[in-house]
Amino acid sequence: MIRSHPPRIGFVSLGCPKNLVDSERILTQLRTEGYDVVPSYDDAELVVVNTCGFIDSAVQESLEAIGEALAENGKVIVTGCLGAKENQIREIHPKVLEITGPHAYEEVLGHVHKYVEKPTHNPFTSLVPAQGVKLTPRHYAYLKISEGCNHRCTFCIIPSMRGDLVSRPIGEVLAEAKRLKEAGVKEILVISQDTSAYGVDVKHRTGFYDGMPVKTSMVALCEELAKLGMWVRLHYVYPYPHVDDVIPLMRDGKILPYLDIPLQHASPRILKLMKRPGSVERTLERIQKWREICPEITLRSTFIVGFPGETEEEFQMLLDFIDKAELDRVGCFKYSPVEGAKANELPDPVPAEVQEERFQRFMELQQQVSIRKLARKVGKEMLVLIDEVDEEGATGRSAADAPEIDGLVYLNGETGLKPGDMVKVRIDEADEYDLWASLVE
Numbered sequence: 091m092i093r094s095h096p097p098r099i100g101f102v103s104l105g106c107p108k109n110l111v112d113s114e115r116i117l118t119q120l121r122t123e124g125y126d127v128v129p130s131y132d133d134a135e136l137v138v139v140n141t142c143g144f145i146d147s148a149v150q151e152s153l154e155a156i157g158e159a160l161a162e163n164g165k166v167i168v169t170g171c172l173g174a175k176e177n178q179i180r181e182i183h184p185k186v187l188e189i190t191g192p193h194a195y196e197e198v199l200g201h202v203h204k205y206v207e208k209p210t211h212n213p214f215t216s217l218v219p220a221q222g223v224k225l226t227p228r229h230y231a232y233l234k235i236s237e238g239c240n241h242r243c244t245f246c247i248i249p250s251m252r253g254d255l256v257s258r259p260i261g262e263v264l265a266e267a268k269r270l271k272e273a274g275v276k277e278i279l280v281i282s283q284d285t286s287a288y289g290v291d292v293k294h295r296t297g298f299y300d301g302m303p304v305k306t307s308m309v310a311l312c313e314e315l316a317k318l319g320m321w322v323r324l325h326y327v328y329p330y331p332h333v334d335d336v337i338p339l340m341r342d343g344k345i346l347p348y349l350d351i352p353l354q355h356a357s358p359r360i361l362k363l364m365k366r367p368g369s370v371e372r373t374l375e376r377i378q379k380w381r382e383i384c385p386e387i388t389l390r391s392t393f394i395v396g397f398p399g400e401t402e403e404e405f406q407m408l409l410d411f412i413d414k415a416e417l418d419r420v421g422c423f424k425y426s427p428v429e430g431a432k433a434n435e436l437p438d439p440v441p442a443e444v445q446e447e448r449f450q451r452f453m454e455l456q457q458q459v460s461i462r463k464l465a466r467k468v469g470k471e472m473l474v475l476i477d478e479v480d481e482e483g484a485t486g487r488s489a490a491d492a493p494e495i496d497g498l499v500y501l502n503g504e505t506g507l508k509p510g511d512m513v514k515v516r517i518d519e520a521d522e523y524d525l526w527a528s529l530v531e
Contacts, residue, residue, distance in 0.1 A: 096209045098126045099202065100134030100163060101448045102155050105142025107281050107325075109170055111234040113140045115195050116169070120202070124209035129161035131387050135206050136187075138198060143172035143251060145428055156183050158472065167201050169194060172253040175429075190505040192252050193237055229510030230277040230321075230493060231270050239283035240290070241328075243354075244365050244432040245394065245425065248283055257289050259307045260297040264314050276475055276510055277321035279492065280311075286328045309335045316342050316344035321475065325350040325494055329373060334380070340474050341384040349380075350390045356411035357404035360397055363436060370411055377415055388490035390419035394458065395452055396445030397425045398436035405448050412455055418463055419496050420456045464497075466521035471530055474499045486513070488525070497523040504529060 099120055103113035118136065119128055128134050141152035152172045159166045160183060167188045170181055174191040188201040267278055282288065289295075289306035296303045299466040305308055308324075309332060315322045322345040327333055329351050340347035355361050356370045379512040380387055393408065412420070426443040427434045440448075474486040477493065485503040491497050501507070501515065515527035 093520045096124050096126045097206045098128045098134045098203050099206065100129070100131050100137035100159070101127050101264050102137065102139045102159060104140060104150060104152055104155060104169065105144070105231055107232045107279065108234055108283070109140055109142055109192070111232050111281070112170070112195070116140070116198050119195065119199055123199075125202070125206075131159055134163055136165040136167065136202065137163045138167045138202070139170065141168060141170035141172035143170070143175060144246075144248065146426055148172075149178075153179070154181055165205060167198060167205075169198050171248075171251040178429075190451065227509055228274055229475065229477075230279065231275045232281050233263065233267055233270070233278045234258070234281050235285065236282040236291075240287060241284065242365055242432075244363065244436070245397070245427055245428065247430045250430060252283065254286065255287055255291045257291050257306060259300040260289075260304050260311060260314075261377075263311065264299040264304070265316055267318060267320075270449070271318045271320055274510065275320065276512060277323065278315065278318075279323045279325060281325045282521055283326060284325045284328055286326055286333055287331045308332070309339075310337070312336050312339055312345050321346050321489065323348050323350075327351050329353070329368060329376065330345065332432045334376070337383045337387070338378050340387055347384050348388040348390070348489060348492070349387065350492070353372050353391045354394050355397065355404075357400070357410045359399055360404055363399060364394075364433070366398065370407070374411070374414060386489075389415075390421075390496065391417050392421040392423065393452070394423050395448045396440040398433060398440065399438040400425075400440055400448075409452065409455055412452070412459065416459050416463065417456075418460070418490060419492075420460075421495065422449060422452050422456070456521070461520075461522050464523070464525060467517045467525060468520055469517060471514060471516050474501070474513055474515050476501075476507050476509055476513065479505060480508060481505065484511075497525065499527050501527055501529065 101117060103110055109331065120127055131137055139156050139159055142148040143152065149172060151477055156166060156168055166186050168186050169190045171192050172179065173189050176189045179186060188207060203344045236255055236257045238255045239249050240255045241360050242249060270278060286308050286313060288308045292306055294305055294307045297306050299314065305315055312322065316339060327349055339345050345437045352369065354364055354366050361368055395405065472488050474488050476486040483500065484504040484507040486499050487493065488499055507513065514530040516530050517525050517527050519526040
């Protein structure tokens with residue numbers, strides 16, 4: 091029987107940007123081999139579900155997605171972080187064909203070949219762009235520089251699913267960044283489980299890019315990425331001392347003045363229970379130092395409230411820190427037990443109603459901080475990268491805003507722009523999280 095079209099594979103991608111990059115790699119290989127990737131289950135001969143298993147709500151979402159794919163299609167391969175818990179998946183969904191853990195690209199492809207015949211195709215009729223298949227808009231892309239993590243935070247099970255830190259060769263990372271630049275990408279978001287630890291596992295050995303030696307380290311990586319002339323944004327940066335070395339690059343406009351640093355708490359005792367580094371006073375001193383070197387720096391962080399044993403006094407320490415640090419962008423999560431996490435063994439869980447009350451107080455305080463900080467931007471001029479344009483106008487982001495998680499800049503009535511445009515604007519108005527602006531002629 092001659093096929094009227096190439097074999098079709100359905101694909102579902104869940105979870106964080108790091109998982110999204112894994113999905114992009116699998117999709118790129120599927121497309122390279124001549125498979126069609128389709129958005130609906132009923133048109134597909136098989137469905138791949140790339141799962142998340144970080145917190146209970148993510149596990150539930152992944153299990154529901156697997157169930158939906160089984161109900162709608164019947165042939166399902168599971169990969170991703172939840173795949174590391176095969177027994178849990180099979181207990182609920184025994185009809186799943188195959189299960190792999192995270193970043194098991196070749197294994198996933200092997201399973202696809204097992205159930206859906208590898209197509210015979212002319213590579214010139216199914217060309218894949220040099221930068222691969224991307225699930226982000228064309229003007230920005232995630233650049234994953236490592237897998238795994240060497241930390242053993244008690245609330246986290248990522249190392250048990252993704253393993254210890256494994257840094258990608260720096261030449262390979264930079265070559266990928268160059269391909270993205272050539273494909274028209276304007277902004278690169280550097281991601282990993284611990285960006286500042288890049289190269290630790292290989293003792294920061296010297297790699298090669300374009301025939302030149304380059305040290306495998308976050309600072310050297312930033313110096314090389316800066317030469318490509320794109321926005322370079324750093325995520326998941328632990329506050330190690332050598333992070334100070336990238337601040338001058340931000341001051342000089344070589345990379346974006348933006349640091350995403352997951353601090354998690356401000357109580358020394360709670361941080362110790364979390365197995366997190368950090369002295370609050372030292373952190374405040376370094377934040378002040380960073381701002382002295384680079385006044386335009388944007389600092390983003392995430393925190394957990396209601397961690398087991400957290401007292402009202404310790405929560406107040408966190409509020410005091412938020413007030414003093416005046417972080418620009420902050421995410422907050424109520425602690426929830428994660429199966430397999432060491433924190434589950436800690437005594438004195440915080441009642442749900444207390445967690446909720448503390449969460450609301452935290453967010454109210456941070457909202458006031460954000461209002462103050464954004465109000466200072468009114469009247470200033472800045473560059474904005476346009477993300478979307480519709481009949482009402484354009485929406486973009488400034489250097490201070492990462493996609494999906496930070497604020498937006500609205501340009502009402504500017505319908506002549508297009509996604510990927512970089513424009514100069516003047517800020518006219520601000521609210522708690524977003525800005526409104528006009529084009530500067």
